[in-house]
Amino acid sequence: MSVTELTPESSAKSEKKFLVVDADAHIDPPHEAWADYLPEKFKERAPRIEEGEDCDYVVFEGNRRPILMINNQAGRKGKDFKMVGKRSEMRNVRDPKIRLEDMDTDGIDSAVLFGGGPLGTSDSEFYIESYRAYNRWLWDFCGTDRKRLTGVAYMPMRDVDETIGMIKEVAKLGFKTINIPAFPQAKDALSTSAQVGKMASGQIAALTGDPSSSTPYWSACFDPLWQTICDNDLNVTFHLGGRIPRFGQKEYFLADLVMSKVAMAEPVAMAIYGGIFDRFPNMKWAIVESGVGWMAWMAEYMDRTWEKQRYWTNSDIKERPSFYMDRNIFGSFINDRTGILNRALPGGKNIMWSSDYPHSETTFPNSHQVIARDFEGVPDAEVQEIVGGRAKAFYKVDI
Numbered sequence: 299m300s301v302t303e304l305t306p307e308s309s310a311k312s313e314k315k316f317l318v319v320d321a322d323a324h325i326d327p328p329h330e331a332w333a334d335y336l337p338e339k340f341k342e343r344a345p346r347i348e349e350g351e352d353c354d355y356v357v358f359e360g361n362r363r364p365i366l367m368i369n370n371q372a373g374r375k376g377k378d379f380k381m382v383g384k385r386s387e388m389r390n391v392r393d394p395k396i397r398l399e400d401m402d403t404d405g406i407d408s409a410v411l412f413g414g415g416p417l418g419t420s421d422s423e424f425y426i427e428s429y430r431a432y433n434r435w436l437w438d439f440c441g442t443d444r445k446r447l448t449g450v451a452y453m454p455m456r457d458v459d460e461t462i463g464m465i466k467e468v469a470k471l472g473f474k475t476i477n478i479p480a481f482p483q484a485k486d487a488l489s490t491s492a493q494v495g496k497m498a499s500g501q502i503a504a505l506t507g508d509p510s511s512s513t514p515y516w517s518a519c520f521d522p523l524w525q526t527i528c529d530n531d532l533n534v535t536f537h538l539g540g541r542i543p544r545f546g547q548k549e550y551f552l553a554d555l556v557m558s559k560v561a562m563a564e565p566v567a568m569a570i571y572g573g574i575f576d577r578f579p580n581m582k583w584a585i586v587e588s589g590v591g592w593m594a595w596m597a598e599y600m601d602r603t604w605e606k607q608r609y610w611t612n613s614d615i616k617e618r619p620s621f622y623m624d625r626n627i628f629g630s631f632i633n634d635r636t637g638i639l640n641r642a643l644p645g646g647k648n649i650m651w652s653s654d655y656p657h658s659e660t661t662f663p664n665s666h667q668v669i670a671r672d673f674e675g676v677p678d679a680e681v682q683e684i685v686g687g688r689a690k691a692f693y694k695v696d697i
Contacts, residue, residue, distance in 0.1 A: 314666055316682050319697070320401075320409040321630040321689040322537075322586050322652035324369065325449075327435045328392045329356060332417065335431035340424050345417065353382045359419060368545060372400070372656030372663075379658060381546060391656050394442035401446065405666045406653065408446045408697045410689065411436065412477065412537050412586065415452035415505075418498025422486045425500050429454055429464065437471050445697045450475045450535055455507055456487040458519055462526045469530040474694040476532055477586075479507030480539030480565045482515060494542045505539035515565070516572020524578045533692055537586045540564050562588040563596050566627055570600070573615055575622045584628035584692060590649040591636030597623040597645020620644035628692055632659050635672050641680065650692065651685040 327335070332344035345358040353364045364382035371379050372389050380387070390396050401409060413436060417428040429452055436449040451468040453461050453476050465476060483503050484490065490503045491510040513519065527534060540561025543554035562585040575581065600619035607613070615622075623645040630650045631637050640646035651669065654660045661668040673681045690697065 314405040315678070316669070317686040317690075317697075318405060318407050318651075318665070318669075319686045319689040319693070319695055320406050320653045320655070320665075321584075321650035321693070322632075323406075323409040323411055323655045324413065324657055325391060325397075325411045325436070325439065326369075326414045327432065327439075331435055332428070332431060335435045337427055337431075340427055343419075343424065347385070349384070352384070354384045358417070366545070368658055370656050371658040372660050389656050392439075394439060394447070398443060398446060400655070400662065404653065404655070404661075404663050406655075407686070408448065408690070408695050409653075409655070410448045410450060410475075410693050410695070411440065412450050412535075413452070414501065415477070416454070416500060418501040420488065420498075420500070422488060425487055426454055426460070430467070433468050433471070433473070437468075437473070445695075448475075448693050448695050449473065450477050450537075450693075452476070452504065453478050454483060454487050454504075455479050456483040456485055458523050462523055465523075465526050465530060465532065469532060474532060475535055475692075476527070477535045477537055479503065479505055480536050480562065481507035481509045482511045482513055482520075483507040484511070492542060494544050495547065497542065497545065502542055505537065506542055507539070514568055514572060516568060516574050521577065524574065524581055528578055528581055533582045533584065533694075535584045535586050536562060536565060538562065538588060559587075559589040560592050563592070566623075567596070567600065567619075570619050570622045570627075571604075571613060571615065575626045576616050579625070582626055582628060582692065584630065584650070586630045587632070587652065587654065588629055589634050589637065590629040590631045590646060591634050591640060593623065593627075593629055593637070593649075594640040594643035594646035597643070601644075624648065628688070630689075632661060633668065633672060638672060638676060638684070641676075641684065648688065649684055650689040652689075 329345045329347050333341045336344055345356050348355045348357055355362050367380045367383045370388040415432055416425055419425050433451045440447040440449045451473040455478050488500045488503055490499055490508045492502050492506045538558050541557045543558050544550040597620035604619055624647055628648040630652045632652055632654045637649055653662055653665050655662045
């Protein structure tokens with residue numbers, strides 16, 4: 299049975315059997331909030347909304363674009379999905395009271411919140427300050443109920459010293475997890491070899507960085523950053539970014555979605571083979587919304603190729619690649635029966651369930667029915683670890 303065939307008539311509350319910590323839910327600031335959190339010099343340049351007859355528009359830096367709805371489809375059936383529309387047609391997930399009510403409806407005890415991060419500006423200074431503004435707004439939003447709402451701070455990766463300073467800022471606020479791009483960013487933070495027609499370069503760079511960067515994360519220049527992360531007892535996430543789907547281009551979208559998941563194998567493999575986890579054995583990374591069914595295959599493939607190829611490539615990592623997958627790498631999924639069945643295999647062990655609320659893949663409002671379907675035959679203790687316990691520990695959720 300598909301998610302769309304499930305019905306919310308049988309209440310999630312009545313079927314609730316497990317403590318659920320949603321490893322990946324979503325939130326973006328209301329457009330009006332940017333002016334409240336940006337530095338004074340940038341307030342007048344904040345996005346604003348113009349209401350239209352059939353759709354509303356975001357006006358920013360001389361551009362006027364329709365409000366995109368693909369990331370706010372919670373409660374709609376697939377046949378009713380819309381790409382653009384009015385804000386009044388969208389679920390008001392930016393109201394913490396409504397969000398908590400939806401979590402109650404769906405039987406979610408606590409949710410980890412990822413957002414869009416910075417604004418899609420073409421001004422590097424403005425861009426970096428919008429990271430700070432986003433993080434401050436998110437911290438305040440989660441203050442509604444910190445046991446139930448846990449935010450992930452977003453970091454730029456154009457300059458190691460700059461990022462170290464920002465890490466210390468968010469750690470002082472109380473964040474426990476930071477999200478970084480899949481690859482380091484260019485010096486201006488905005489330029490990237492990854493281009494998607496309907497997205498600003500800055501928005502792409504926040505997720506992807508620059509895949510053509512000549513200074514990969516394993517480079518020694520990043521070691522002070524990894525040390526700062528460890529010193530502040532933070533964990534690291536990558537929210538996709540290995541490849542960005544071409545949103546709004548329906549002829550590519552479905553195929554791009556597949557590649558957006560498995561493309562996250564590249565930054566993980568680069569980190570393992572680059573020896574990052576030998577130098578920083580306590581650091582933990584999570585690839586979020588990537589799906590997990592492919593992770594056990596990846597671990598086995600890396601082991602087998604490393605056994606033969608490590609000599610001529612001068613690979614000097616201390617352990618087999620699967621060792622680091624099991625010790626340092628976590629992953630989250632939405633619907634992934636294959637990943638659940640692979641949960642005992644090397645590389646497939648550190649998996650966490652998520653609802654993806656309110657995005658188009660969300661299991662809301664049927665999350666507990668989906669869990670029951672996808673975890674059929676799995677012992678309750680293992681289900682509990684995957685749908686709650688592991689995310690609670692990774693994100694340091696106080697519930």
